[in-house]
Amino acid sequence: MNTAVEETKKVNWTKLICLFVGMGLFALVFYSPMWPDAVDPMGKHFALSPQGKGAIALFLLAGTWWVFEVVPIGVTSLAIGVIQALFLIRPADKAFKDFMDPSVMFIFGSIVIGLVFTKTGLTKRLAYKMLAIVGERTSMIYLGCFMVIAFLTLIMAHTAVAATIYPLMIAIYSLYGEGNKPTKFGKGLFMGMAYVAGAGSIVTLLGAARGAVAIGFFKDIAGKEIGFFEFTYYLLPVGWLMVIALWVYFMIALKPEKKTIPGLKERAKTLYSELGGVTKNEWMAAGIVGAVIVALASFAILTAYIPDFKAPNKTAVMLISTILFFITGILDIDDLEDIPWNIILLFAGAMSIGFCLWETGAAEWMAINWLAIFKDSNWFVFVMGIAFFVMVMTNFIMNVAAIAISLPVALVIAPYLGVSGEVILFASLMTAGMPFLLLVGAAPNAIAYNSKQFTPGEFFMHGIPTSIILMAVVALAVYVIWPMMGMPILTK
16 A cells, blocks of 8 residues: 555656656746847748747647656646647637647537447447457557558548557457457557557558648659559558558567467357347448548548549548437437547647647747758768658657658758659658657657557657658668669769
8 A cells, every 4th residue: 555655656747857857848948148149042032920939938848748748648738729829829729729620620520430339339349259250369460450540541540540440459468368458469559559550551642631731742842643552652662561560569669468368268258149130220330430541531532633633621521420310319418428538639639739830930949940950961961861851840749740840841842952853752751641749740649648558658668669660661771672663862
């Protein structure tokens, strides 16, 4: 009993120190004298406004509080909106409007799908069927889960994949025999779910919105068109290489406590048979979700091939499923209490800080300062420097925004170093899709956190070596894989 009390006090002291560290970083930056202008390769000056400096200060505070979870992560998100309004970094109507951004509502709709899969029993049905196929070895369960996730991201958004697959992971973990207790297997299963969703999502234009945005920028700036299949041609090998690398990493760093789960295969078959026939609610839920997936995939393909096609907003399409779940009676008002609002608030705060850095010019100022360092460097160092910047920024702001602020600057510098625009585009897309450091970097990260198998600090600590692996794969792609595939790397 005394040991538990002492441990609680120790954790509280740690959180208290980190609380004040975050506040100290904010005060240090916010009240510091104005910082020098950023200067791009053309000699244009970009001044950092007081609001931009305030955005960077808030960026440091939020990052510290999120990593060390000094307060619930959703509360840190609320603080992001409050501080913007109190310190006049952005008006309150803008700071808090981002909390209901369409992207946040898309995540809400995705989480509701996961809730429906669990309530109807579809999750258990899929989990038992999958375990009967992959068998009893925990290494194969890891690999089987990761492969399913990666394949699904080829045809649907990684957020929707994570929300759909999450309850399946919960059902699989329940058969591990440790209840809800955190284990190495649980940490690897759920962190791996988030990381692999990111790795798989880079392969096609259907995996995330960032791809379409990036090739749009590339066409406007470089004057070259990147087609749907060319996009996949270059990213397919590196995306799947990352999936395998992540599986190997988790098998080493978070090797399951049990090599096998004896009797799991037969148990899964028995449990599946006990579920009986597919119920009406299961058919309805599967039909609604299937229709949404087909609609989203179809709109993405039509947008890629028909420039003038205006697709309906993906959030509106996603929320149709939520409305239908209630109309058909699959869900009722009590089910709203099961929504993990802490996760919704987490992503809402991430959107707010991302737009804050973007709208105040802080993100652009940071990008120009960083990339200017490499303007006289070796071409390889320059490309890796861009990839690294995008990787870091995508952990704090929307990956679309990370690309939007770095790609234009990088494409201006590239001709001076004789670097082709294609290698910059694809290297940036690789790292933009894999924010492994912070929960706020991508919705799958936040969804995985809901499992309570790991802390934000553990996620960050495993994110460091996996980010190093990512940079190593980017280097291999830039220096070996893409040149062998025919991608132009140098222009002179």
